[in-house]
Amino acid sequence: RIIESEAKWGIRDPRQIQASDYYVTGSINSLDFIPGGGVDMQIGGVGPNYSQTRIMVGLDLSLTDTRSSKVVANVSLQKQIAAQDYGLSAGRFAGHTLLNIQLGKGEREATNFALRQMLNLGTFELLSQVIPPATFESCRAQIPP
Known part of the structure; x- marks a missing residue:
């Protein structure tokens, strides 16, 4: 444990810890x-493609009173992370050789960013259950729906 190591090394006095x-x-x-869908269409070996998927993340948080061990x-929370890929492909024969070119781009919200957002909102929601509403209402108004 970090506190024990710091005490052994003389970095911190355990009696000073609040x-x-x-x-x-x-x-x-x-x-x-979550299963997604998409389309890949080619005419004469040339055409677009598109696909989308979703990821559902669930998170539970509890705030516990240290002295009584009561969950207060x-x-x-749940959040969907959307991902999509789109591109263009072309295929042609050059003599006896098949030439296939695919160009594309994918977009997805970063999972770690989504988790950080959930943890931030979850912590706010925990605190809003134990402090007076007048203290946090101005902050709640700034949170997008």
Whole structure:
């Protein structure tokens, strides 16, 4: 443990560490790849293609009172991450050799960014369950729906 190591090395005095009032626990409890769809159409060996998929991420967080071990707040969040690929392909024979060219681009929201957004929102939602609404309402107004 970090605190024990710091105490052994003389970096930190354990008596100087302030005790916590709460701690956050949780887990990513689902990561589901939802079947997508797409199209690949060629006429005369030339044509476009497109496909899309979605990933569903689920997250549960709990806020626990350190002294009583009572769970004082909890929240469950889900988020869809969308991905899409599109491109153009062409195929031709050059003598006896098949020449096949494919160009494309893919776009997907970064999974780690989505998880960070979920953790930030989840932490806000946990705190909003244990503090007076007047304290956080101005912040809630800034969160997009």
